[in-house]
Amino acid sequence: MNTTLKFTAGRNIAMKVPPHLYEATVCFYRDVLGFEEITNHAPSVGFKFGTNQLWIDCVPGLSQAETWLEILTNDLAIASEHLSTAGIVRRDEIEPLPQGFQAFWISSPASIIHLICKDTESWA
DSSP, rough: OOOOOOOEEEEEEEEOOHHHHHHHHHHHHIIIIIIEETTTTTSSEEEETTEEEEEEOOOOOSSOEEEEEEEEEEEEHHHHHHHHHHOEEEESSSSSOTTOOEEEEETTTTTTEEEEEEETOOOO
């Protein structure tokens, strides 16, 4: 691994939930567990999850929930090359990113989606 390349865990976790489970999932975190809701990113629904943020997204067409994670890096170009060399699959088609947002999507060997972000960027 390139000694100047660094990866760190981001603070955002996304749970992609099918529509038939969405309301019950939001109620679970808000009403059953009593987690503090993040309200400044409407219409997105998020909760404080320790030092992290858990975002609940309703995604039509899903048959089951998926968990997506954020990874920060100091150099996107070197990170992309490093991950490709390691056989990690880019998944840029998975969800569009905002214009100019310095990030890309990958899938881990266990098919967990990760957003690889420049460490100055963040989802929220």
